[in-house]
Amino acid sequence: MASCIRTVNITKSYVINGKKVKVLKETNLEVECGQLVSIVGPSGAGKSTLLNILSTIDSPSKGRVEHLGVTVYPRGEDWRAKWRRDHVGVVLQFIFLVPTLTAYENVLLALELSKKFKDRVRRALKILETVGLIDKADRYPSELSGGEQQRVALARAIANDPEIIIADEPLSNLDRQNRIMLSKLLRKLADEGKAVVVTTHEDELVRVSDIVCEMKRGELNCP
Numbered sequence: 117m118a119s120c121i122r123t124v125n126i127t128k129s130y131v132i133n134g135k136k137v138k139v140l141k142e143t144n145l146e147v148e149c150g151q152l153v154s155i156v157g158p159s160g161a162g163k164s165t166l167l168n169i170l171s172t173i174d175s176p177s178k179g180r181v182e183h184l185g186v187t188v189y190p191r192g193e194d195w196r197a198k199w200r201r202d203h204v205g206v207v208l209q210f211i212f213l214v215p216t217l218t219a220y221e222n223v224l225l226a227l228e229l230s231k232k233f234k235d236r237v238r239r240a241l242k243i244l245e246t247v248g249l250i251d252k253a254d255r256y257p258s259e260l261s262g263g264e265q266q267r268v269a270l271a272r273a274i275a276n277d278p279e280i281i282i283a284d285e286p287l288s289n290l291d292r293q294n295r296i297m298l299s300k301l302l303r304k305l306a307d308e309g310k311a312v313v314v315t316t317h318e319d320e321l322v323r324v325s326d327i328v329c330e331m332k333r334g335e336l337n338c339p
């Protein structure tokens with residue numbers, strides 16, 4: 117299978133109280149297209165740091181990141197933003213839906229920005245149906261539960277059919293039924309050939325993963 121994501125010797129350091137702290141140690145990770153990779157580990161271990169770098173939202177202190185064989189870091193921020201728009205679906209730990217737009221409009225906005233799909237209205241409705249929210253398409257984020265907002269965020273991330281999906285704790289606010297539903301959806305997206313990388317504490321998602329890696333004090337261990 118082809119490589120969808122590859123990191124070469126990436127690290128991330130912050131200066132905390134005047135001292136340099138390496139929160140991500142040298143990490144070499146390869147995710148093939150079609151694989152679902154879960155990253156587990158205690159709070160503060162560096163999981164979000166790694167995911168933000170994999171998604172190109174954040175940059176490593178050192179090293180290289182490739183998507184689909186293309187170097188995405190080092191590269192300029194504008195280039196990365198365009199690449200992300202067309203190839204990467206991101207669900208962040210803190211959901212950033214546009215509060216003045218309905219669920220449907222939030223998804224449509226992502227589609228309008230990329231113009232990958234011609235019939236964007238139909239696509240937006242189809243994706244909302246996929247995440248089980250078609251009956252709440254006209255609700256504003258403040259009128260949705262945390263879990264429903266989470267699902268809108270996932271719908272928005274996958275609307276443009278990205279080859280790479282990065283999701284930080286995508287199941288964290290969901291009840292069991294929805295955890296199972298979204299785990300199945302993420303599994304299906306991987307089966308369609310996408311590379312899916314998630315952080316999770318939830319069994320439902322770990323169980324359907326191809327690889328479970330453990331992050332401990334900035335060190336990633338994959339089997």
Ligand SMILES: Nc1ncnc2c1ncn2[C@@H]1O[C@H](COP(=O)(O)OP(=O)(O)OP(=O)(O)O)[C@@H](O)[C@H]1O
Nearest residue numbers: 130131132139157158159160161162163164165166
């Ligand atoms: N902007 C920043 N400046 C300084 N330190 C940071 C910054 N962002 C993260 N850190 C530190 O990096 C370490 C890793 O944080 P990260 O958010 O990646 O952990 P995590 O494994 O995702 O935790 P959680 O499961 O609680 O989300 C933590 O010690 C955190 O305090």
